[in-house]
Amino acid sequence: MxxxxxxxxxxxxxxxxxxxxxxxxxxxxxxxxxxxxxxxxxxxxxxxxxxxxxxxxxxxxxxxxxxxxxxxxxxxxxxxxxxxxxxxxxxxxxxxxxxxxxxxxxxxxxxxxxxxxxxxxxxxxxxxxxxxxxxPTQMIADFLTIQENFGELTGLTIAYCGDGRNNVANSLLVTSAILGVNIHVVTPKALQPEATIIAQAQAYAKESGAKILVTDDVDQGVLGADVVYTDVWVSMGEEEKFQERIEQLLPYQVNQSLMKKTQNDQVIFMHCLPAFHDDQTTYGKKAAQAYGISEMEVTDEVFRSKYARQFDQAExxxxxxxxxxxxxxxxxxxxxx
Missing domain, CATH: 3.40.50.1370 (Aspartate/ornithine carbamoyltransferase)
Known part of the structure; x- marks a missing residue:
């Protein structure tokens, strides 16, 4: 090999x-x-x-x-x-x-x-x-982390909640589909992945047996998930869109309520970092002052919970x-x- x-x-x-x-x-x-x-x-x-x-x-x-x-x-x-x-x-x-x-x-x-x-x-x-x-290098680390937790990959389900158009969402879609891992992209209609990326993933999924779901319905999107994954709401170069992203993505914040909606006691949480889970950074302080929000894509409670695997991912x-x-x-x- x-x-x-x-x-x-x-x-x-x-x-x-x-x-x-x-x-x-x-x-x-x-x-x-x-x-x-x-x-x-x-x-x-x-x-x-x-x-x-x-x-x-x-x-x-x-x-x-x-x-x-x-x-x-x-x-x-x-x-x-x-x-x-x-x-x-x-x-x-x-x-x-x-x-x-x-x-x-x-x-x-x-x-x-x-x-x-x-x-x-x-x-x-x-x-x-x-x-x-x-x-792509993030994906090998991510699926290693998942494999360490569950012992296998095929047939597991990842629910990605957040901005569905960024590089992490694209890579998760395609890599999951290739590996035979079910992938749900849970995001507002305005932030869904490009049709060409979805089509590409669907072609791989036909061969691997993975199931692909792109939805704006949080309840449907996270139900049964083994992994809940999120990323920053504002990508590099889009800093002027903070207000817009907060309004669009606050319903998709990974909090304790969302984790419970998976109805899976073995679910894990993943984040490729950095994460805006509190206001202890310059960005966090600015967001708290400007928009009145101290937690963005994930709450501090989930970030520090038994579900959290983000530092395993980082290693x-x-x-x-x-x-x-x-x-x-x-x-x-x-x-x-």
Whole structure:
């Protein structure tokens, strides 16, 4: 299986089969165990990794940096002021230069086309740390977290509550459909995923047996869910829409009442973070002062409850990113997992 990954980029979940995605989840779990037992796994020993960040990040940058070091590689961070893709130098030219200097490239930014061009022209594996369309490395961590809790994935149901048009919603739709996990996107009609994304997910679901539901009805959408997942209401670059999003999405807030509507005692809560669950941040304080709301997409009660798995998710970003880098840019010496 590992040979099918060598030299490939990881740009979007749709580029991989169910078996390949499941392998990455399982290998992430394997590497997590190796790290816990202090077993070396330097599959990228002596290699150099470029970390290109147009968008700021906490977990993605930390996970890629620690993952690279654990694998024996040297990570080099290049922020928005360092790269200026398409401004002073074309993406094609930048990719060709970086491909001669680095053994792999991570990109986190706005345009999916940019990360695809980096992959097309660099000649080395490129990993999508997030674009406006997709968030594939997050998905491997998320489904690892779900697998750790339930022991399997097929037949489970995820209810995503919130902004249905963002990259996390897109990725959850498609990845769930590929893996055979039922996915409910619970969102106002005005914020439902694009029809093309839904159609894409439905095509995968026909093969995997997953059931897809896109609804503005909270009661219907969360009933029977094994996982309730949410994300921030206002994505990067949309900060001027705070008032509008609060009005649209307050009925979809993940609170204790919503969790009970699942009618599932084993349900877990997930969030890719950061989360606006209180007013202890600058954003939180501004929202409290301007809009009179101290909790947004999730209440503090749920965030700190027995359901919560968001910090497991955050840790699993490290293990999943490590697995993705290792199988695409490394020479593996591993048992079958």
């Amino acid at each position: 590992t040979s099918v990954f060598k030299g490939r980029s990881f740009l979007a979940e749709k580029d991989f089969t169910k078996e390949e995605l499941q392998y990455l989840i399982d290998f992430s779990q394997h590497l997590k165990g190796m790290k816990a037992n202090n077993q070396p796994h330097r599959y990228l020993d002596g290699k150099n990794i470029a970390l290109l960040f147009e968008k700021n990040s906490t977990r993605t940058r930390a996970a890629f940096t620690v993952a690279a070091v654990d694998l024996g590689a040297h990570p080099e961070f290049l922020g928005a002021n360092d790269i200026q893709l398409g401004t002073k130098e074309s993406v094609e030219d930048t990719a060709k230069v970086f491909g001669r200097m680095f053994d792999g490239i991570e990109f986190r930014g706005f345009s999916q086309q940019v990360v695809e061009d980096l992959a097309n022209y660099s000649g080395v594996p490129v990993w999508n740390g997030l674009t406006d369309e997709w968030h 699993n970003r490290l293990h999943s990113i490590k697995a993705i880098m290792a199988v695409t840019a490394g020479d593996l010496f591993i048992p079958k997992v």
